[in-house]
Structure formats: structure tokens, C-alpha cells
Amino acid sequence: MAQMNMKEAIRDAMRAELKNDPNVLVFGEDVGKVGGVFRATEGLQGEFGAERVFDTPLAESAIAGLAVGMGTQGFRPIAEIQFVGFIYEALDQMFVQAARMRFRSGGRYHAPIVFRTPFGGGVKAAELHTDSLEGLAIQTPGMKVIVPSNPYDAKGLLISAIRDNDPVFFMEHLNLYHAFRQEVPEDAYTVPIGKANVVREGSDVTIIAYGLMVHTALKAADELEKKGVKAEVIDLRTLMPLDIDTIVASIQKTNRAIVVQEAQKTSGAAAEIIAQINEKAILHLEAPVLRVAGPDTVYPFAQIEDAWLPGPARIMAAADKVVNF
Amino acid sequence: MSKLPYEVQSEPVQPLSVLSLEGDVVNPDFMPKLSDEQLKEIMYRMVFTRTWDERAVNLGRQGRLGFYAPVSGQEASMIGSEYALNKDDFVCPGYRDMPQIVWHGLPLYQAFLYSRGHQHGGQIPEGVNVLMPQIIIGAQILHATGIAMAFKKKGEKRVAITYTGDGGSSEGDFYEGMNFAGAFKLPVIYVVQNNGYAITTPFEKQTAALSIAHKAVAAGIRGVQVDGMDVLAVIKAVSDAAERGRSGEGATLIEMLTYRFRPHSMSDDTSKYRTKDEESEWALKDPLTRFGKYLEKKGLWTDEDTARVKEEAKAAVNEQIKKAEAAEKMTVAGLIDSMFEHTPAHLEEQKADFQ
Ligand SMILES: Cc1ncc(C[n+]2csc(CCOP(=O)(O)OP(=O)(O)O)c2C)c(N)n1
Numbered sequence A: 001m002a003q004m005n006m007k008e009a010i011r012d013a014m015r016a017e018l019k020n021d022p023n024v025l026v027f028g029e030d031v032g033k034v035g036g037v038f039r040a041t042e043g044l045q046g047e048f049g050a051e052r053v054f055d056t057p058l059a060e061s062a063i064a065g066l067a068v069g070m071g072t073q074g075f076r077p078i079a080e081i082q083f084v085g086f087i088y089e090a091l092d093q094m095f096v097q098a099a100r101m102r103f104r105s106g107g108r109y110h111a112p113i114v115f116r117t118p119f120g121g122g123v124k125a126a127e128l129h130t131d132s133l134e135g136l137a138i139q140t141p142g143m144k145v146i147v148p149s150n151p152y153d154a155k156g157l158l159i160s161a162i163r164d165n166d167p168v169f170f171m172e173h174l175n176l177y178h179a180f181r182q183e184v185p186e187d188a189y190t191v192p193i194g195k196a197n198v199v200r201e202g203s204d205v206t207i208i209a210y211g212l213m214v215h216t217a218l219k220a221a222d223e224l225e226k227k228g229v230k231a232e233v234i235d236l237r238t239l240m241p242l243d244i245d246t247i248v249a250s251i252q253k254t255n256r257a258i259v260v261q262e263a264q265k266t267s268g269a270a271a272e273i274i275a276q277i278n279e280k281a282i283l284h285l286e287a288p289v290l291r292v293a294g295p296d297t298v299y300p301f302a303q304i305e306d307a308w309l310p311g312p313a314r315i316m317a318a319a320d321k322v323v324n325f
Numbered sequence B: 001m002s003k004l005p006y007e008v009q010s011e012p013v014q015p016l017s018v019l020s021l022e023g024d025v026v027n028p029d030f031m032p033k034l035s036d037e038q039l040k041e042i043m044y045r046m047v048f049t050r051t052w053d054e055r056a057v058n059l060g061r062q063g064r065l066g067f068y069a070p071v072s073g074q075e076a077s078m079i080g081s082e083y084a085l086n087k088d089d090f091v092c093p094g095y096r097d098m099p100q101i102v103w104h105g106l107p108l109y110q111a112f113l114y115s116r117g118h119q120h121g122g123q124i125p126e127g128v129n130v131l132m133p134q135i136i137i138g139a140q141i142l143h144a145t146g147i148a149m150a151f152k153k154k155g156e157k158r159v160a161i162t163y164t165g166d167g168g169s170s171e172g173d174f175y176e177g178m179n180f181a182g183a184f185k186l187p188v189i190y191v192v193q194n195n196g197y198a199i200t201t202p203f204e205k206q207t208a209a210l211s212i213a214h215k216a217v218a219a220g221i222r223g224v225q226v227d228g229m230d231v232l233a234v235i236k237a238v239s240d241a242a243e244r245g246r247s248g249e250g251a252t253l254i255e256m257l258t259y260r261f262r263p264h265s266m267s268d269d270t271s272k273y274r275t276k277d278e279e280s281e282w283a284l285k286d287p288l289t290r291f292g293k294y295l296e297k298k299g300l301w302t303d304e305d306t307a308r309v310k311e312e313a314k315a316a317v318n319e320q321i322k323k324a325e326a327a328e329k330m331t332v333a334g335l336i337d338s339m340f341e342h343t344p345a346h347l348e349e350q351k352a353d354f355q
Helices: A006-020 A044-048 A060-072 A084-104 A134-138 A151-163 A212-226 A244-254 A269-284 A302-308 A312-323 B036-061 B075-083 B098-103 B108-115 B139-154 B172-184 B215-219 B231-246 B276-283 B287-297 B303-326 B332-337 B345-352
Strands: A002-004 A024-028 A053-055 A076-080 A114-119 A144-146 A168-173 A182-184 A197-200 A205-209 A231-235 A238-240 A257-264 A290-294 B090-092 B160-165 B188-194 B222-227 B252-257
Touching (some): A002 A006, A006 A024, A006 A076, A006 A151, A006 A168, A006 A182, A024 A060, A044 A053, A084 A134, A084 B139, A134 A144, A134 A168, A134 A238, A134 A257, A144 A151, A151 A168, A151 A182, A197 A212, A197 A244, A205 A212, A205 A244, A212 A231, A212 A257, A212 A312, A244 A257, A244 A269, A269 A290, B036 B108, B036 B287, B075 B188, B075 B231, B075 B252, B075 B287, B090 B139, B108 B303, B139 B172, B139 B188, B172 B188, B172 B215, B222 B231, B231 B252, B231 B287
Parallel strands (some): A024 A053, A024 A076, A144 A168, A205 A231, A205 A257, A257 A290, B160 B188
Antiparallel strands (some): A002 A182, A197 A231
């Protein structure tokens, strides 16, 4: 098995599926020769040709809309939106046209598209490059939303997404592209969409997270352990559909939970998760479920980014509150 | 002020037509090659569509149809452009472009179902190469662009055609689509039916461009302007564009100058934004009258033919609306199941609330 970082694993997933299925295509801004601004598609054009891996003019709505049109004709586009903040330019095509295709056509057409986009803070990027926009996506009926936290999952989830016959919004945390390496099988394999992963077992409190926040939560869990608090950490992997069963099973054990997200606090993924916990596990709770999240401001300029983003200390403080409620 | 040597020059364009208002051929060079049978078929479709439109407006008033955008006046542009295509060419319509997709193969009762807000309306039968009408103005322009790219990649000699209005030509998706088609040399035809108004906003307030056809220049595709009340001119322009697309010469933007005789949808009052003079001036260009005169002079059409087609159309509409009314109702459970290929657990659970 090879050691890969998340970016290489993502590239490897695309390579595997370009090889497996002649209908898979990769396109977007600068994804061709240079391999994307993060080199996630590096080498793919050389290997598969400019007919299958190609640069487009700079127009996000057209990139997404091209994918919708091609999707109706049997192609399986992987459309890269260069940075997350640019999806606003493509919202109609992603969240209306792709996500509704199956419904509007009574099942006659579908949109087997993966919209890949880098997101996520802590890298001091320019404005609108790092925001966490998964909350918009999970409010969109017909769209699946995946946020991997490690190379192994990223490859398996991306292959599942490419093979899925419905549109998937695949969010790649910028801070995870090169964060660490992991054993990743060279062959194609899948990690199922909609299955969370318990990445650390514990008995006192459940910390629910996704993307980079899984690692922040694990750091907090290490610190909590020193204080005698055993935290269980769940990596959601998929936000839509959400694996509520794994969350409920954990809460039945720990009776306490915290949800961590980088996104602004109000009405996002964390709010949805807590609502579902209320519906399914309220009698198992010994304390209110708390959110650790960014404040409800626009994503800040780089100078105060680190203070703005949830870190281990804020997770520990929340754990303290729920454990001593 | 002297002109800079690198200033971009733009000349007004002249709309191409074949027939005079009296139905005489004034531009034989632009005459499409059509048999007598084909000429009669085109007239049949235009009269049928006019009748269907009249009936649809009435059915709407009776509450038997939902959203419906009238088409009278635009028959030459709609029917002529579809007629110029092959059945395996692909049509991406806007909300007003129901006639094109029906003549391209969508059963009429499904058009009525669509209007009545039933999902089955958009469930296009296998082998019929159309999308359901698009509500978001301009979105379909990109789908046609993607479909054209698919044809090109598969090496198929097919073209995609898409329609929008003069209002739609102001949307970003219009420019993005044409620019992609130029950059990738795609077999796609962008038709702008310039009927003078976007709901109530007149063309002069839509753009300061000399014509919509000019907008092709910036995308590096071909742009033409056609008399959209002259079905023969429309057929010629679209056939040429399709031919270019099929032979790898890329995309064409066609501006059709046309007029909608009725309001934008069923609810607006045209007297608030149009004059009687303007309406009567355009009435003289009625595509049915003009083409009818041409056919009459050739001995191919009479008033009796018109009356017969009207009766046929009325009967067809009655039958098809009844079929639409008899269709099984949508259910919330069915709706939930149409979101994904495999309904996820949380939606299965939500479904239980509606069973
Ligand atoms: C993106 C979007 N914006 C606004 C509307 C509302 N709307 C519906 S029709 C219309 C005018 C369109 O005019 P035009 O493109 O000229 O087409 P016509 O109705 O004249 O055929 C508007 C503003 C819409 N459907 N979609």
C-alpha cells in the first residue's frame, strides 16, 4: 500500500474512476495541464488526454451547467469549483438544476455529477476562499454532501460519489490536503456515503465533528483524557445523508454530546444534528447538546482567523459544561 | 471626434426574411428547400398551435391548467425552428417553448400535466430528445451547451438548440454559455425570440446593444438576425445553423424578431405597457396570415383547410386535457422517492408521515 496525503488520495480516486469508466470527465478552471491550483488533478490530463480532463473558461455557472447537460447524456462529470466562495456564482446550476433534475423530470433524467471544491479555514487565504458552506448544501433537497477528514476516507468516499447517480457536493478541507499521510490502497475501493465513523471510543461525552474539526476534536479528547474525561469522537464523513444512528448509539452510551463545526453557529449542520438528536435520543441526554462553532459573522480576514475558528480549548470548555451540567 | 483606429465598429443588422407581408417571395436566395407536403405540414402545425394556444388560455381561465405562457404570434419562430431539426437533435426550452418540445415528440397531455404541476409532465418518453421547460431564465442555455459538448465528444452529428427571450439575453448564463460554445466549438444553436418585451420591460430598456445578434461577436460564434414572423426565413436560418453545427463549424446565435399577441402569462394587462398602434402593426405580420397567403397563391391551402385543422386541434386538445385530468395524482411519498436514486433512511422516515 502507498502512503498518501489527502490530495494524492483524491487524485488517485479520480484516476481510478477515469480508468474504470470512459464516461467520467474532469473539468474546471486550470485543472488541465497544471493540475489545478492545488495540483489535485496533476498528471490526469497527461494520462487521460485533454478530451477527458480539460480546462474551461472562467465561469462557474457554466462549469456547473455544462456538467448538468453532459450528465443528461450519460457522462459522469467531476466539476471542480476552484474555491468554495465561488459556488455562489454556480448556485442555480448546482443546487437547483442538478439537485432537481431527477424530481423535475419524474426520474427521466438525473445528474450524476460530483462538484469538488476546496474549503476550510486556518490557511490565511484570500476572502471567500475558505468559508464553510455545507449548511447551504444540506438545505438543498436532492444534493448529497461529503466532507472527508483523512486520505483513506477521501479516496473511498470520492469513488462512491463518482459512482453515485445523484449530485454530490464534495468538500475538501484546505488544511487537510497536505496535513499527513496514511496507508491508502492503490486499487479502487469505496467508503459508503452516509456512514459515520467512530474514531475514538469513550464513555463520558460524544464529540461529533467532520472535516478538519475531527482532528481538533481528537486533540481536545486527548486533553480531556488527562483530566479524567473519556470523550468518544465521531467523524461524520457525510452530512447528507446523515448517519444519525451512529450518533444516537453513541449518546446512549455517553448521555452527553457536543457538535463541532467551523461554520457560523446559526442554522448550520450542527443545528440540524442537534434537532435530530432531540427527535431520537432526548431521553438519553443528561445535559443539553452544545455547539462549538464560528460566530455569526462573515468569515474574518486572516488576522483573527485562528481566534475565530473553533480550537481544542473551546471544545474542552464545552465538554466541561456538559459533563458538569 | 475622430475615431480611434482600434475602435470596434458595429453596424445595425437587417433581419432576413423570405416572404413579403403579401406572401410573395422577396428573397429567393434565402428560400429553404421544401416539398409541397412539407409546406402544408408546417402550416398545419402553425394553425394547430394557434388553436391549442387559444384553448389553453381558456382552459387556464377555467382553472383546468396552471402556469401557461401564451405563444400566439410566435408560431413561425417556434414551429419553424423545430421543423428545421432532426428528431435526434436536442431541444432545451424555456417556459414559453412548449410547442417546440411537443412537435419534437412530447405527448400533448404531458404538456398539460406539466402546466398542472404534475411531475409526470416532465417525464420525457425515451427517444424524445428534449428537456422539460426551464423556469430559471438562462439555465437551459448551459444545459444545451453541455449536451452539445456530449454530442461532440461522442462524435455524433447532432445539434442542441435552446431558446430564451430578449430578457433572457441579459442573464449571465447566456454569455457564459455562448462563450463556452465559442471556446469549445460546440454544435449548439442559441435562439433568442425577441418579442419586444420581458414581461412588461421593453427591449429598449433591456439593452443598449444594436441587436441581440451582435452579442455573438464577443463569443466568437456566428450571429444572425431573422424575421421571426416569417416561417420560411426561420427554417432557413436554423437549417443553416444546424448544418454548421453538424459539420464542426460551431455555434450560432439567432435572434428572431417576433411578437407575442397575448400577455406575458395569463395575468398581466398589456394595455399598461403596449399601444394599440403597436399591436395592430404587428398583427399585419401575423405569421399564419403571411405564410397562408403564400400557400394559397401556390394552390396548397384554403380557408377550409384552416377550419378543418382548427377542428382537429380542438378535438385533440379536449382529448389530451381529459387524459391529463385523468392521470393518477402525485403523492408526497412518490415525491420523496423522486429525490434520489435510492431514498436515504431519513427520507424513508419522513415518508412514513405521509402514508
Ligand atoms: C432567473 C429568473 N429571473 C426572473 C424570472 C421571472 N421572469 C419570468 S419571465 C420574465 C421575463 C422574460 O422575458 P423574455 O426573456 O424576454 O421572454 P418572453 O417571456 O418575452 O418570451 C421574468 C423576469 C425568472 N423566471 N427567472
